[in-house]
Amino acid sequence: MSDLQHLARAALAIFKKDLRSELRTRYALNAVLLFAVSTVVALSLGMGPITPVRNPDLPLVQAALLWMALLFAAFTGLARAFVQEEEARTAAALRLAAPPIAVYLGKLLFNLALLLLLVLVTTLLFVVLLRVHVADAGLLAALLLAGSLGLVAATTLIAAIIARASAKGALFAVLSFPLLVPLLVTAIRGTASALEGRGWAAGAAPLQVLLAYTLALFVASLFLFNSVWEA
Amino acid sequence: MTTESDIRLELEGVGLDYGPRRVLDGISLALGAGETLVVAGANGSGKSTLLRLICGLQRPTRGAVRLRAGGQVYRPDQAPWLVGWVAPDLQLYRELSGLENLRFFADVRGLKHTDAQLEALLAEVGLGGRGGDLLAAYSSGMAQRLRYAYALLHAPPLLLLDEPTVTLDERGAALVEQVIARQRRRGITVVATNDPREERYGDYVLRLS
Numbered sequence: 450m451s452d453l454q455h456l457a458r459a460a461l462a463i464f465k466k467d468l469r470s471e472l473r474t475r476y477a478l479n480a481v482l483l484f485a486v487s488t489v490v491a492l493s494l495g496m497g498p499i500t501p502v503r504n505p506d507l508p509l510v511q512a513a514l515l516w517m518a519l520l521f522a523a524f525t526g527l528a529r530a531f532v533q534e535e536e537a538r539t540a541a542a543l544r545l546a547a548p549p550i551a552v553y554l555g556k557l558l559f560n561l562a563l564l565l566l567l568v569l570v571t572t573l574l575f576v577v578l579l580r581v582h583v584a585d586a587g588l589l590a591a592l593l594l595a596g597s598l599g600l601v602a603a604t605t606l607i608a609a610i611i612a613r614a615s616a617k618g619a620l621f622a623v624l625s626f627p628l629l630v631p632l633l634v635t636a637i638r639g640t641a642s643a644l645e646g647r648g649w650a651a652g653a654a655p656l657q658v659l660l661a662y663t664l665a666l667f668v669a670s671l672f673l674f675n676s677v678w679e680a
Numbered sequence: 681m682t683t684e685s686d687i688r689l690e691l692e693g694v695g696l697d698y699g700p701r702r703v704l705d706g707i708s709l710a711l712g713a714g715e716t717l718v719v720a721g722a723n724g725s726g727k728s729t730l731l732r733l734i735c736g737l738q739r740p741t742r743g744a745v746r747l748r749a750g751g752q753v754y755r756p757d758q759a760p761w762l763v764g765w766v767a768p769d770l771q772l773y774r775e776l777s778g779l780e781n782l783r784f785f786a787d788v789r790g791l792k793h794t795d796a797q798l799e800a801l802l803a804e805v806g807l808g809g810r811g812g813d814l815l816a817a818y819s820s821g822m823a824q825r826l827r828y829a830y831a832l833l834h835a836p837p838l839l840l841l842d843e844p845t846v847t848l849d850e851r852g853a854a855l856v857e858q859v860i861a862r863q864r865r866r867g868i869t870v871v872a873t874n875d876p877r878e879e880r881y882g883d884y885v886l887r888l889s
Contacts, residue, residue, distance in 0.1 A: 455790035462787035466773070473775045538771040541737055542830065545760050547788035679757060 456551050463547065463555025467530055468562065476533065477563060481526035485571040488518040493578035512640035515575050516596070516633055522567055527604045528621045530556045531612035540612075544678070553605065553674040557667075560608075561601045568593050584646020592643055592652060595659035596636035602666035603628045609677045632662055685837035686749060687713050687762065687867045689734065693743035696729060703729055707743070709886065713837065716860060716869040718882030725888040727872035728767065731840045734870060735765045749837065761789065764831035766824075767842035772815055778802055778826050779811035782833060789834050805829045806855060820847040828859060837867030844871055845878065857881075 471478055492514060504510065534540040543552060572593060575581060583589055604625050611620045639655030688710065695705040704726045711717055719727045732738045733745055736756030747754045747762055756763055772781045779798055786793040802811045805825040815823060824847045831839065841860075845853045860881050863869045871881050879885050 458790060459788040462784055466776070466784045469780070470773060470775045537774065538769065539773055542770055542772055542785070543788075544737060544757075545735060545763065545765060546785050551788065 456548055456554070459547050459551035460554035460558065463543075463552060464558040464562075467555065467559040470533075471559070471563075477526035477529035478566075480529075481522050481563065481567050482570060484525050485518060485522040485567055486574060488522065489571060489574040489578055492518070492575075496579065508644035509637070509641040511575075511579065511581050511644060512637045514579075515572065515640060516637050518571055518575070519568060519596075520600070520629070520633065522571065523564055523600060523604065524618075524622050524625070526563060526567070527560050527601070528608040528611060528617060530559050530605075531608045532617055535612045549675045549678045550671060552678060553609070553670060556608070557601060557605045557670075560605050561597065564597045564601055565594075568597050581644065583644055585643045585648065585652070588649055588652040589640065589643035591656060592636060592639040592659070595656050595663065596632065596639075598663040599632045599636075599659050599666065600629065602663045602670065603632065606666075606670040606674060606677065609674065628666075632659065635659055635662070685713055685867045687837035688748040689838060689868050689870075690746045690748065691734070691743065692746070694730075694733060694740045694745060695742035696726070696733065696738070697741045704733075704740075704888070705742075707886075709884075711868050711870070711884075713867045714864050715884070716864065716871065716882050718879050718885045719870065719872040719888060720874065720876075720879055720885055721888035722874060727874070727888055728769065728842050730888070731765070731767065731842050731870060731872050732769075734838075735763045735840050736760070737765075747838065761834055762836055762838050764834070764836035764839045765842075766827045766831045766840070766844060768846060769842070770827050770830070772823075772826060772830060774816040775814065777812050777814050778807055778818070778822075778829070781815060781826065782811075782829055785830055785833055791834055801829050801833065802826075805832075806851065821849055821852055824848055825852065825855070828855070832859070835866065839863045839867070839869045840872075841869065842872045844873065845875070 534543060576583060607621060607624045607628070611617050611624065614620050635655045635658045639652055639659070642651045690710045691707050694707040696703045707730065709717070719730055721727050729738065733740050734756060745756055747756055747759055749759070749762055754762070773784070776784065779795065779802065782798045782801065783795070786798065799811055802808060805828045807822060807825050807829065810822065815826065818826065844856045848856065860869050860871070871878060873879070
């Protein structure tokens with residue numbers, strides 16, 4: 450077996466292990482979905498459906514609300530994959546057995562799966578309960594996917610950094626937020642243009658920025674993870 | 681005695697500080713394949729810490745830990761395939777079954793395996809027929825046996841046993857003797873214990889104070 454094959458197999462095994470553990474314990478899933486659902490329901494009860502006549506900046510406001518709901522729900526669950534290893538004291542067994550890059554990739558995949566489920570549930574609820582008009586569903590899906598990739602690329606490394614610290618929750622948000630500001634600004638503006646239906650020409654720039662952001666954070670994480678994970 | 685590997689463990693002036701407290705200092709030793717070292721000492725003397733340094737879970741403040749195998753020199757954290765570790769600190773996944781734990785660790789180590797092989801390993805450590813139970817449902821003695829299966833999964837030439845018989849019954853203690861005897865043919869064993877009866881396992885005894 451080549452090194453690359455070993456890495457891929459180990460990363461997949463870690464992803465499947467985390468998925469199986471999560472389906473049995475539902476630590477992260479319950480926290481993330483409860484937060485997302487309660488946020489969207491609270492927004493819909495508080496604001497009710499808003500029509501464009503009443504607010505011309507409506508798509509931008511809706512896009513900002515959607516990404517805030519996604520961001521804070523993600524904060525409650527995305528650190529779990531690493532924090533759980535440290536709290537259950539299984540990290541030592543994993544450190545001795547798995548290549549560090551495989552650990553990073555496996556946790557990244559798990560966080561991505563969790564976030565995509567969160568995005569799907571939150572966006573559907575958001576569109577239905579707040580009666581959001583989506584002019585370009587394809588572009589919206591592409592922007593949500595690109596934004597999720599960026600969010601996961603940025604937060605997975607930070608989750609590994611804070612896993613051994615005290616006050617993990619606060620530290621996770623404090624360290625992640627500055628890194629996520631460019632992603633959020635771009636994702637909100639891109640999502641607004643998808644809701645308005647300004648077309649793929651208008652959506653291409655934010656998509657490119659989000660993908661470039663993801664690539665930069667992913668490559669940086671690959672280089673840095675070893676120093677974060679090692680004893 | 682002929683051994684299956686040419687492993688060599690070398691510690692050179694190894695020391696570790698926790699803040700101002702000097703836990704270990706100036707430990708130098710060399711062990712070759714077929715040898716067993718017992719590390720003895722009272723609680724808090726640094727036995728477990730020394731084993732964590734040897735397996736690469738901690739880095740020494742001073743000195744170096746080296747493993748030589750196949751003509752190469754490694755730091756322990758660079759060669760996880762050479763080391764197996766059993767310790768009270770070692771926790772496996774409680775939400776997975778014994779068999780699922782072994783399957784997972786075999787996959788991340790890149791080992792080719794079948795469920796039959798993993799079940800045979802479970803039977804070898806006294807967990808035959810219990811591989812499907814969740815680790816959360818295991819007694820402390822059964823969990824200790826699963827730690828042995830985890831450590832022996834990749835047949836490591838360096839086996840580190842911290843408090844090897846803790847929580848084990850008489851048959852479990854006999855299993856430990858068998859493991860140490862088999863490891864003499866495979867490579868090096870380092871045992872950390874504060875039980876004087878376990879000093880008989882060693883060719884050498886290192887006393888920490």
